[in-house]
Amino acid sequence: MRRAAALFLSWRSLGLASDMSHSAGNKPVLLAFQEARAEGFGERAVRRQVDTSIVDTLTAHVSTVLESDASQHVHSGTIAFISQSHLIYARDAAQVEELADSSTVILQSLERNSRFFDHLSKELVSESYVRVTFSAYVSTNQSTSLGMHRDEWDNIVVQLRGSKRFIFSNGQVVQLNPGDLLLIPENLPHRVETPDQSIHLSIVLLKRSRVDASSDRPSPYDIAVHGGRESD
Helix, strand or coil: CCEHHHHCCCHHHHCCCCCCCCCCCHHHHHHHHHHHHHHCCCCCCEEEECCHHHHHHHHHHHHHHHCCEHHHHHHHCCEEEECCCCEEECCCHHHHHHHHCCECEEECCHHHCCHHHHHHHHHHCCCCEEEEEEEEEEEECCCECCCCECCCCEEEEEEEEECEEEEECCCCEEEECCCEEEEECCCCCEEEECCCEEEEEEEEEEEHHHCCCCCCCCCHHHHHHHHCCECC
């Protein structure tokens, strides 16, 4: 099995490397996310900026997950590829290589494969948000992306490498460059474009009101991500 970093569209050309020499450490990263969460989500997306050291820290930890054996992501069901209308989960290494050439790659639930993201996930749970999960999106301008869609959760996006353009149904257009952070409120229709190459981190914040702890029913996130799972 080839390593994930080699499979996922030559990430080192984007400067992705497991270099912690300029990292900010856990506390500044957690504080930046807590401040963004505390700012709240309105009716429009809001762009902010984070310090370069925080971007470097997040990039290094994402890189560590990317560089792990791709087989563990296949077996755990945490590697997905975007088609025009749904997600496709690779069934084996051959399909990973096939799909990585033309589709946006998503490494889901980073907290399951990283102590760093696991710690952040637990610390960001609050009275309002009962579950927090991290995903890394990797794409080029040749990658398939979802059309206009809405998510049933608040989302914090941090651009790590390259650029990403978010187009919203209200006419708002936001282009993210490394260090940009974007707050996207739940149910705001949007689509994305990748001008060249891009790696961004997505932090899903599931509201307590949308997750019934006493019920066996899956959350909106689980339904959206795993409910329509395709294996072909």
